[in-house]
Amino acid sequence: MRVSLPRQTSSVYSLLNQISRQTGYFFIYDSQLIDNNRRVSMRKTRQEVHVLLSEILRDPGLHYRIIENHILIYRPAQEAEPIQALEGKTPEAPVYPGYFTVRGRLIDQLTNVPLPYAAVGIPDKGLGISTNNDGYFQLRLARSLLDENLRISYLGYKSQSIPLRLLVGNQVDILMETDYISMQEVIIRYFDPKLILQEALQKKSMNYSAQPVYMLSFYREGVQRNQKFLNYSEAIFRVYKTPYNIPQEEDQVMLLKARNIVNINRSDTLVMKLKAGVQSSLDLDIIKQVPDFLDETFMNSYDFFSADLVTRNGRSVYAIEFRQKERIREPLYQGTLFIDTESMALIEADFELNPRYIRRAQDRFLVHASPYYAASLEKASYSIRYQYFKGHYHLSHVRGEIKLKIRRKKQLFSNNYMAFLEMAVCHIDDKEVQRFTRNQTMQTRTALIDQGYQYDDSFWGEYNIIAPESNISEALSKMQSRIENFFTD
DSSP: OEEEEOSEEEEHHHHHHHHHHHHOOEEEEBTTTSOTTOEEEEOSEEEEHHHHHHHHHOOTTOEEEEETTEEEEEOHHHHHSHHHHHTSSOTTSOOOTTEEEEEEEEEETTTOOBOTTOEEEEGGGTEEEEOOTTSEEEEEEEGGGTTSEEEEEOTTBOOEEEEHHHHTTOEEEEEEOBOOOOHHHHHHTOOOHHHHHHHHHHTHHHHBOSSOEEEEEEEEEEEEETTEEEEEEEEEEEEEEOOTTOTTSOOEEEEEEEEEEEOOOTTOOOOOOOTTHHHHHHHTOTTTSOOGGGOTTTGGGEEEEEEEEEEETTEEEEEEEEEEOTTOOSOOEEEEEEEETTTOOEEEEEEEEOTTTGGGGGGGTOOSOOTTEEEEEEEEEEEEEEEEETTEEEEEEEEEEEEEEEEETTOSOOEEEEEEEEEEEEEEEOSSOOOOOGGGOOOTTSOGGGSOOOOOGGGGTTOOOOOOOHHHHHHHHHOOSSOOOOBOO
8 A cells, every 4th residue: 555745844643644544544553652743854755654654653673564444553572462461560450360451542633632531342242431531541351352342432533443452462542533524414404402302302211221220330539629639539339220211219339349548638727528429420310310401391491502413433413502591690501412313312411500600509519618718619510421232322421520719718819629520331231130238238428538548550450440640640649648448349
């Protein structure tokens, strides 16, 4: 295969993109092998791909191999024994017999910007995880799945299906290509946003499971003050997810494993906790716990706008924007809802409290006001994702985040606080599902930060987790105060 490149001085990243666009092949490589930002001067040329790669990468130790529509760049030692290299005795990849780990980062092909909260997994098996805020993901999978493909999807981008064997032994950058809707389709498929939303609500019973399932879920929550973590908690839950057609039946949570770090010293005069974070993550299932903008009784408080047509998993999706009517002065929500054009299922939602009136909602978040401090709520935002499994949609990922400014009275300067909670469903199981007994369930309205643990990567064993962001990893490595262990079967 021959490719033409013009005379130019560009980054390695840009040159690989140019080759990818001409060939239709995606590059897969360990992000530590190649300096994407290195500048390369190219003369105008038309060469075979492997010749161009040699000239661009300038590393004779690198080899290339085509697998399906991907070009793998690797060192022979990694390719020869992929599983051993993967589980290669590094702290980042502890050995678990019968399992292998794949890691990577999703980035926009043109801008090099990371893509957070993307869905990564094997949908047919009910397995998956979400990328973190830096676009990184990590999956620990049974060795029997080595011949499967990893499915990657992100709203507005072309989905990718990558052989797992390509990813073993490497932490890879995966370039995601924007997926456009044709102008003809946009013109033909003009839609009334409110009618579309009403149809989606009418089809809830068809699109969401009427049977209970188990959801193996990873949960985390944390609080920062001025970019410094005060506490950080993680847990693995088995959730008994009740049917969507029985809204009055409550979900149950069985705690499998948890850990927490508290980084508070005597100089800290103010401690902030998440109120019922675990319960809040369950309540963010907006198909089960319907908010006012999805309740036909209260929808007249909102204006709905047709935003755009986007794609997800190769399917067209309606993007519907909403915000409260101008005449309403109480704090309501604004955001975007994403509805599949074929099934009419609501598959994603991003929304926040209206910044214009947000400070009138402080009582929802600040339970115990201190007479010595003045607080102001700055932001409250939420993100929800659903995944398709065996004919129905199920909860996949939720995240909530609040930001506040807190100032000691009679002082000029304030501190910035940020609290977040996040839950990702790692595995769905629909076999022999029964409610938990009372002694198996955890109290979801208590804060996880009241437990303690020591942070180490091997703590989670074979469980899948959301990879910690770089700032979290750095913070956790420095936290030393009140370190204990907590574990439950």
